[in-house]
Structures are given as C-alpha cells and as structure tokens.
Amino acid sequence: MAIIDPLLVMKMPRKLTAAGGIDAVTHALESYVSVCATPFTQGHAREALGLLFKYLPRAYVKGEGDPEAREQVHYASTIAGMSFANAFLGICHSMAHKLGAAFHVPHGIANAALISHVIAYNATDCPFKMATFSQYLHPSALAQYADLARFLGFCTPAEGDEKAVLRLIEEVEALKTALDIPATLKEIVGATHEAEFLKALDELAENAFDDQCTGANPRYPLIADLRGMYKAAWEAPILPLSHLQAYKPAHHS
Numbered sequence: 001m002a003i004i005d006p007l008l009v010m011k012m013p014r015k016l017t018a019a020g021g022i023d024a025v026t027h028a029l030e031s032y033v034s035v036c037a038t039p040f041t042q043g044h045a046r047e048a049l050g051l052l053f054k055y056l057p058r059a060y061v062k063g064e065g066d067p068e069a070r071e072q073v074h075y076a077s078t079i080a081g082m083s084f085a086n087a088f089l090g091i092c093h094s095m096a097h098k099l100g101a102a103f104h105v106p107h108g109i110a111n112a113a114l115i116s117h118v119i120a121y122n123a124t125d126c127p128f129k130m131a132t133f134s135q136y137l138h139p140s141a142l143a144q145y146a147d148l149a150r151f152l153g154f155c156t157p158a159e160g161d162e163k164a165v166l167r168l169i170e171e172v173e174a175l176k177t178a179l180d181i182p183a184t185l186k187e188i189v190g191a192t193h194e195a196e197f198l199k200a201l202d203e204l205a206e207n208a209f210d211d212q213c214t215g216a217n218p219r220y221p222l223i224a225d226l227r228g229m230y231k232a233a234w235e236a237p238i239l240p241l242s243h244l245q246a247y248k249p250a251h252h253s
Helices: 014-033 039-065 067-087 091-103 107-122 141-151 161-178 185-189 191-209 223-235
Strands: none
Touching (some): 014 039, 014 091, 014 141, 014 161, 039 161, 091 107, 091 223, 107 161, 107 185, 107 223, 141 161, 191 223
C-alpha cells in the first residue's frame, strides 16, 4: 500500500522537483516501449506523460504556489511507477544506474542526460539483435514512439514515424531546458572530469550491459553501443538531429 499525498511534496526543492520529475518521464518512456509492455501498462505510461509534460514545468517554477501542478505531477509519478513496475524499464536506466554510482550524478539527472540518445537508438524496426521475450513478437519501438508523439500532440497525424520520433526528442529536450537541466554530461559531471570519464567508459558500458534493466529494452544493445551513447551524451547536445539513421553511437571513437 502507498499513501499518495501531494501535501508531502509541496515544499520540495526545485532541483529535486526537476530530477524526480524527469525520472518519472523516463519511467513512462522506457516502460512504454519495453518488451514486457502491455496495453495496460502503456495506458498508464501515456496518461503519466500527458500530465508530466503539462504540469512539470509549472511545478518546477511555482512550487507550492501552484498546488494543482504539484498534485498532478505527484500523481503522474505514481502512474508512471505503476507502468514500469509491471513492464520494467530499459537501457537508459541501465546506464544511469552505473553513471550515478561512478560520478555521483543524481539519478533523474543521469536519466535526463541519456534518454534522448536512447530514444534515437531504439527507434528502429531493424535492430542488429532482437530482444528476447516470449510475448514480444517483433521490434516496434519506432512506431510506438511515434504513436506517443501523436498522442501527446507533438506532431500531426500525417507526419511519418521518423519525423514523429524526432518531434518527441525535441519535446523531451525542451522539457529539460524548462527544468534547467544541462544538455550534456560534460556540463553535468564537469569538464574537469573528462579524462576520468573517458577512462571509465569501457567499465561503465560493460556494467550497464549487465544491469537488470537491459533485458527489457526493445533493441538489445552491444556493449559498444552503450559506450557510444555515453560518449555521445558527454560530447554535445543531441539536437539538432535531422535524421534518425544518422545516429550510430557504436561508430563513435
């Protein structure tokens, strides 16, 4: 049993609001495309994302001055939790777990730095290696992300799946900007730690591959892919991203 009382979070600090809120966004995004997703969990994920994109910036800016936004974000976080508790997560959380442990990055902020790269990576119906789960018929993350973008009103119904996914990434990045979350890991961890980060890349990627969340990701990754996403997230903002097929993190040096 859980007591979900918005009064408990009315005075939550802004940075914690941003970190916890973007973590809830990531919970919904990852559970929606998980190989364990069902119509029940996906309905929860859609509802949570609709609430979070609408109310999270208000809750961040106004805090206890906007009790409606506080309430809706609190409920949305729980709804997203109901989704991922049943559908599980993916490689964004796998990488965030290891990054947070190694470089003391708050968990939600680690997810924020990586989630758009993961969306771009997952958005293919022809992965090199297919995830394995008895109820998972075939890769479908591209269409699922596109459906999410259309449901949330980020694109028109006439726009193709790839364009819809690009719009989804743009809106995720815009939400991060509204929450004052830096666009790169270099800004989050600190440029003075670059040598340390680059030295740790192989170990981070290997540990993330072994994380419990990796098996539910819709595109089963190579360790080199995880390494590439870490490095891409460190180097530069993901936007502008004009074409999903140009995103090949495994080819980054």
